[in-house]
Amino acid sequence: MVVDMLYPPFSLTTLPNVGSFANRHNFSGGPGALPEPVLEQVQEAIAEAPGAGVSILGVSHRSAWFREIVEETEENFRTLLSLPKGYHVLFLQGGGSLQFSMIPMNLLRGRGRSSDYLETGYWSRKATAEARKEGAVRVAWQGDHEDFSRLPTNDEIALDPYAAYLHYVSNETVEGLQFHRVLGSEETLRICDMSSDLLSRPIDVERFGLIYAHAQKNLGPSGVTVVLVRDDLLRDIPAGLPAMLDYRSFVDSHSIYNTPPVFAIYVMLLVTRWLRQDIGGLDAMAQINYAKAERLYRVLDGSAGFYQGHADKDDRSWMNVAFRLADRTLEARLLAEAGEAGFTGLEGHRSLGGLRASLYNAVTPQAVDALCSFLEDFRLRHREFAGERE
Amino acid sequence: MVVDMLYPPFSLTTLPNVGSFANRHNFSGGPGALPEPVLEQVQEAIAEAPGAGVSILGVSHRSAWFREIVEETEENFRTLLSLPKGYHVLFLQGGGSLQFSMIPMNLLRGRGRSSDYLETGYWSRKATAEARKEGAVRVAWQGDHEDFSRLPTNDEIALDPYAAYLHYVSNETVEGLQFHRVLGSEETLRICDMSSDLLSRPIDVERFGLIYAHAQKNLGPSGVTVVLVRDDLLRDIPAGLPAMLDYRSFVDSHSIYNTPPVFAIYVMLLVTRWLRQDIGGLDAMAQINYAKAERLYRVLDGSAGFYQGHADKDDRSWMNVAFRLADRTLEARLLAEAGEAGFTGLEGHRSLGGLRASLYNAVTPQAVDALCSFLEDFRLRHREFAGERE
Numbered sequence: 001m002v003v004d005m006l007y008p009p010f011s012l013t014t015l016p017n018v019g020s021f022a023n024r025h026n027f028s029g030g031p032g033a034l035p036e037p038v039l040e041q042v043q044e045a046i047a048e049a050p051g052a053g054v055s056i057l058g059v060s061h062r063s064a065w066f067r068e069i070v071e072e073t074e075e076n077f078r079t080l081l082s083l084p085k086g087y088h089v090l091f092l093q094g095g096g097s098l099q100f101s102m103i104p105m106n107l108l109r110g111r112g113r114s115s116d117y118l119e120t121g122y123w124s125r126k127a128t129a130e131a132r133k134e135g136a137v138r139v140a141w142q143g144d145h146e147d148f149s150r151l152p153t154n155d156e157i158a159l160d161p162y163a164a165y166l167h168y169v170s171n172e173t174v175e176g177l178q179f180h181r182v183l184g185s186e187e188t189l190r191i192c193d194m195s196s197d198l199l200s201r202p203i204d205v206e207r208f209g210l211i212y213a214h215a216q217k218n219l220g221p222s223g224v225t226v227v228l229v230r231d232d233l234l235r236d237i238p239a240g241l242p243a244m245l246d247y248r249s250f251v252d253s254h255s256i257y258n259t260p261p262v263f264a265i266y267v268m269l270l271v272t273r274w275l276r277q278d279i280g281g282l283d284a285m286a287q288i289n290y291a292k293a294e295r296l297y298r299v300l301d302g303s304a305g306f307y308q309g310h311a312d313k314d315d316r317s318w319m320n321v322a323f324r325l326a327d328r329t330l331e332a333r334l335l336a337e338a339g340e341a342g343f344t345g346l347e348g349h350r351s352l353g354g355l356r357a358s359l360y361n362a363v364t365p366q367a368v369d370a371l372c373s374f375l376e377d378f379r380l381r382h383r384e385f386a387g388e389r390e
Numbered sequence: 391m392v393v394d395m396l397y398p399p400f401s402l403t404t405l406p407n408v409g410s411f412a413n414r415h416n417f418s419g420g421p422g423a424l425p426e427p428v429l430e431q432v433q434e435a436i437a438e439a440p441g442a443g444v445s446i447l448g449v450s451h452r453s454a455w456f457r458e459i460v461e462e463t464e465e466n467f468r469t470l471l472s473l474p475k476g477y478h479v480l481f482l483q484g485g486g487s488l489q490f491s492m493i494p495m496n497l498l499r500g501r502g503r504s505s506d507y508l509e510t511g512y513w514s515r516k517a518t519a520e521a522r523k524e525g526a527v528r529v530a531w532q533g534d535h536e537d538f539s540r541l542p543t544n545d546e547i548a549l550d551p552y553a554a555y556l557h558y559v560s561n562e563t564v565e566g567l568q569f570h571r572v573l574g575s576e577e578t579l580r581i582c583d584m585s586s587d588l589l590s591r592p593i594d595v596e597r598f599g600l601i602y603a604h605a606q607k608n609l610g611p612s613g614v615t616v617v618l619v620r621d622d623l624l625r626d627i628p629a630g631l632p633a634m635l636d637y638r639s640f641v642d643s644h645s646i647y648n649t650p651p652v653f654a655i656y657v658m659l660l661v662t663r664w665l666r667q668d669i670g671g672l673d674a675m676a677q678i679n680y681a682k683a684e685r686l687y688r689v690l691d692g693s694a695g696f697y698q699g700h701a702d703k704d705d706r707s708w709m710n711v712a713f714r715l716a717d718r719t720l721e722a723r724l725l726a727e728a729g730e731a732g733f734t735g736l737e738g739h740r741s742l743g744g745l746r747a748s749l750y751n752a753v754t755p756q757a758v759d760a761l762c763s764f765l766e767d768f769r770l771r772h773r774e775f776a777g778e779r780e
Binding site: 024026028029030031032033034039042043046047053054055057058059060061062093094095096097098100101105130133134214216221222223224240241242243244245257258259260261262263264267344345350 | 416419423424432433437444445450451485486487523524606613630631649651652734740
């Protein structure tokens with residue numbers, strides 16, 4: 001039960017420049033920004049994918065060229081995550097939402113056991129609701145559905161030692177809550193939705209049975225989902241599942257069971273290459289991401305209450321910073337001014353409102369620096385106005 | 391039971407130039423070629439999608455901009471197909487293969503009725519196998535599994551008047567077989583996999599309850615699937631289906647239930663715009679496609695047996711021309727020489743072997759003309775050699 005990683009706060013100015021975006025700083029919650037060097041290569045590949053002889057949009061998924069693309073992408077995941085032997089790397093469709101159903105279909109149905117789910121935010125609630133359709137679900141901890149502003153302590157989580165597995169969401173994208181530790185005991189079969197933080201920092205994959213993540217945060221464009229699954233979990237999948245919903249179809253075919261999302265996988269190859277070659281791996285990426293988040297939280301905390309972070313401090317996400325203004329009537333104005341200043345995607349999720357800055361891998365330290373300056377400037381210009389209203 | 395459309399053979403030289411590809415002529419069975427004007431617009435959108443302010447790969451699926459993209463794409467389908475009222479146009483993930491399961495899950499489970507399936511080729515067999523997992527299936531006609539070189543006559547199809555629905559595949563991509571008529575009687579609820587011919591010619595949607603097609607033939611890149619479904623079919627969908635496998639989730643959310651494949655939908659918008667504006671609709675597209683196929687079949691038929699078409703003449707597909715050489719030892723040589731001459735994607739499907747030229751919408755008449763010239767030249771250079779071996 002260790003805090004997985006803690007980085008000393010350090011200055012953004014010491015960080016490498018990891019690419020700057022031409023016109024806008026995109027803080028969208030997802031699909032999020034992609035690295036500029038990747039976008040340049042994607043543009044080329046639309047005309048002709050290097051080595052394929054045709055546009056990436058017209059490449060046959062049965063070509064030797066595409067098999068190599070899948071192999072290298074898989075290899076990049078294995079290297080970046082120091083993946084131990086015995087794990088499969090699968091590329092599927094349907095997003096995290098289809099995994100909400102595939103996991104209990106494959107790993108809960110017919111086991112005569114129940115599963116443990118944590119309800120820590122918008123997305124884990126959705127996962128729980130879908131799991132209930134497939135088998136027995138115990139909620140091992142439940143946050144305040146109206147608020148979801150904190151994560152449980154270990155003592156608060158009531159694990160069932162006989163559960164088929166424990167499912168939780170490592171980073172709640174909507175509320176900006178992130179577990180900075182691995183949950184459960186050594187006996188727990190952990191299944192984790194890492195849709196919004198996979199490849200944002202190192203993780204100890206060995207402690208999980210299955211990890212999944214849709215691509216549109218840190219991995220690539222929407223339309224492809226990555227599943228890392230330990231081989232022994234495949235042994236007891238019930239017979240008769242639809243082929244498209246049975247993990248073994250994708251294991252046996254190396255993710256080319258039917259026509260995969262060729263383009264999205266190709267972009268993911270370019271993103272994982274960028275992570276390995278330009279960034280230098282997940283330790284370096286984590287340092288950058290920590291510094292970005294730390295910089296922004298410092299602005300919120302130093303605003304004398306003008307800005308109010310949503311999450312409890314210990315549970316703050318490095319990826320999604322959800323916040324409000326003490327004077328809520330100013331929020332629309334901030335969004336409008338931010339838009340004019342070249343910042344996009346700062347609206348809070350429709351279920352929560354307020355504001356949210358998502359700081360995925362491709363969001364540069366420079367973009368975060370610019371946002372922080374904007375927020376400080378906005379506060380100075382409006383603090384009296386806000387004070388008058390309180 | 392009418393032949394839906396018959397076009398007089400006419401010369402390719404009278405056809406409009408619908409764009410020519412720079413380097414290669416791509417005859418891939420899928421993902422297939424896309425129109426060059428579309429590729430140019432996609433390149434621009436990778437940098438910045440017009441009106442969105444950011445790359446198409448970083449646009450939020452909850453933005454007003456993207457909702458308009460979905461609406462216009464849907465509207466283009468409605469216009470191109472003269473869609474009657476009461477049909478939904480849905481954009482899903484998972485390809486045709488996931489529809490093989492979603493259809494019986496939504497429309498067969500718990501009905502106390504069986505369904506009729508036609509096994510006319512590789513893909514319809516796959517559909518039948520998946521349907522059996524969800525409910526009762528009767529095979530109303532079965533082709534020769536080793537060959538699949540013809541389609542049934544109406545008299546050969548044994549329909550069950552009490553069937554929940556009749557499922558068939560309008561165009562068998564692997565074998566190059568295409569129904570040039572609508573099957574069943576007025577009482578039949580028709581469900582049709584049009585993955586490889588939707589938007590290649592006009593169809594009478596009103597005669598179908600549900601039509602589906604993955605995009606990577608005529609509609610766009612892989613990663614998105616189009617479903618046209620009549621509203622009344624949604625009434626009896628069983629409760630408790632996974633949200634991602636229940637058509638109503640996508641009806642209620644206008645195809646934005648979870649993060650959709652934003653990029654693939656955007657490309658589909660560009661392709662359907664191209665069909666409306668550059669080609670002039672499906673009548674024009676059908677004339678072009680008929681002429682392309684007719685030109686190539688004429689080369690096969692006029693080769694004195696050097697080339698041998700796979701499908702019976704009445705059942706020949708306009709989209710996929712599967713053929714062999716009488717001297718099979720020459721096939722590898724043809725593929726090699728074709729590659730050198732700038733033709734790609736001519737390998738037959740791995741289940742059938744031989745050769746296949748796919749003539750989807752974006753394959754230009756000029757490309758087909760070039761292929762025909764190449765094939766005639768190859769024959770002239772090799773006919774004696776072939777003759778000597780027989």
